[in-house]
C-alpha cells in the first residue's frame with residue numbers, strides 16, 4: 516500500500532485508490548490518486564499538535580505544547596491515549612455519512628486506508644498486538660448490515676499484518692443511539708453495555724480500539740474500562756474523526 520499524508524498548512528494525501536472523489540464523485544484526473552478531489556481536500560482538516568496527550572483533543576492556541584486537558588486531569592479516562600485522523604466536519608463528515616448511512620462500503624475502505632496511513636502524535640500502530648473494533652449490538656448490525664468500525668479496523672490491521680478480532684468484545688445492551696442524548700446522559704446510558712467474551716485473548720494484550728467518530732468518548736471509555744477489568748495490559752483508541760463542538 517502506497518500512502519503519504521503530510522500534516523502541514525495544506526494537507527497532502529496520496530493513496531492508491533479510488534479514482535473518484537469519495538465526497539463529490541468527481542474524477543480524480545490529476546495523476547495522483549487520493550480519496551478526495553482538490554476541492555473537497557480543502558475541507559478536510561487533520562488533527563495536529565498541540566493536543567491533549569491523553570484524549571487527543573486539539574487546543575486552539577497553536578503556539579502551545581501538548582499537555583493534559585482539564586477533563587483528563589480531573590476524570591478517569593481508562594484508555595491510555597486517544598487519537599483521531601481528522602475533524603468531524605465538512606469533507607470528512609460528509610464522507611462518513613456516505614459510508615455509514617449511505618451504506619457505501621468502498622468509501623469506508625478508502626477512509627480506513629487513510630486512517631492506516633496517518634501519523635498520530637505519540638501513537639504508533641506497530642505498538643499493538645490486538646485490533647478491536649467497537650462492536651455494534653447484533654440488532655443494529657442487522658439493521659445496517661455492517662459494522663463501520665470493523666471496516667476501518669480491517670484496513671488498519673492489514674497495514675500491520677494483523678487480523679481484526681471481531682469476537683472478544685461484544686455489545687450486549689442495545690442502548691439508545693448516542694447522538695440523541697446529552698453528554699451527561701451518554702455516560703450513564705453506556706455503562707454495562709459491553710462484555711468481554713474471550714478473556715484469554717485479551718489478557719496481557721496491548722489493544723488498539725477502533726471507532727469511526729470520537730464525540731464525548733463515553734463509548735470508547737466504557738470499552739476500555741471493560742477490557743482493562745478483564746486483563747488487557749493497555750487500551751488505546753484510534754478514531755477516524757473527532758467531534759469538537761463540546762468545550763473542555
Ligand SMILES: [Zn+2]
Pocket residue numbers: 536537538539540541551552553554555556
Ligand atoms: Zn470532491
Ligand SMILES: [Zn+2]
Pocket residue numbers: 567568569570571572583584585586587
Ligand atoms: Zn484530554
